[in-house]
Amino acid sequence: MSYAVPPTRTAAVVRQLRNEIVTGELPPGTLIKDAELASRLGVSITPIREAIAQLSVEGLIDIAPNRTRHVTQVTQKNALELIDVMSVLACAGFEWGVDNLTDTHLDLMRRRQKEFTEALRLGNVLAAGAAGADFSSIVILASGNRELQSMVDLVVARTMRILAMTAESGLWNVWIQGHDEIIALLEGGDTRAALARYRQIYVDYRDRVERELFEDQ
Known part of the structure; x- marks a missing residue:
């Protein structure tokens, strides 16, 4: 995920609608009408x-x-299945890339983590999600497997949209704490422990999503 300006009108519309879906501005079940969207987006x-x-x-x-x-x-069901898929893909990429990380x-990971927490402080969920995703992408891309990163990118927006977390959601803390501890472990040269901590993020995240977001299901 990135902050780059979309190169085409279609790409710009994709980004706008994706953002509206992810943030809940277009809630689940909303009927999509071409003419209305075209008029609104110009x-x-x-x-x-x-x-x-x-x-x-x-x-x-x-x-x-x-x-x-x-x-x-x-x-x-689809929320937890997406988290499971995200876990398999991202953890594989992290495992393949972690030993290739340089100073x-x-x-870059420290910078993205700072952007992540600052965006949440300012209430910017989209920027926080992008910075948080980039934190993992740095390691995945270090593996040299860009096909895997493309697959991860495809799942990220769907996962964020299903959760539609506010900036105040306590679920973000699972990632903030996990990223901080991963950086500390990497700084100490313990890549195996860093990988184990990354995997634990998904275990904790899935558990909290199931308990806190779907209590009535």
Whole structure:
């Protein structure tokens, strides 16, 4: 994930709609209407339809057999399954990349962690999510496997959207504390312990999501 300016109108619409879905501005079940979106975003129908197709691939929009489109509904099952998939992909990338980290990588990880916590302090959930994802991406990309990173990126937006956490959510603390401890372990040269701590983040995160976000299911 990055802060780069999208190169096309379609990419800009994808980013805008993805952000609205992730933050809950477009809640689950919302009916998606091409003309309304085109008017609101000031673009033609074509980039809207292309963006909807992309977001359907990402699992953020459901397209029914009758061609009506809705923001994907949230259930405990798909939330926990996404976390499980994210865990498998991200932990594999972390394991493959952790031994290749340099001082430059560590400096970047410290910077992203600072951006992560600062964005939360300012209430900017999207920036926090991007910085938090970049923290892991630094290690995954150090593995040299860009295909894996592409797969992780695909799941990140879906996971964030399903959780739709506010800046005040205590769930962020699982990542903040975990990242801080991982940096300390890497600074001490203990890559195996850093990997184990990274895996534990997902165990703790899944448990808290199940207990705190889906108590009535």
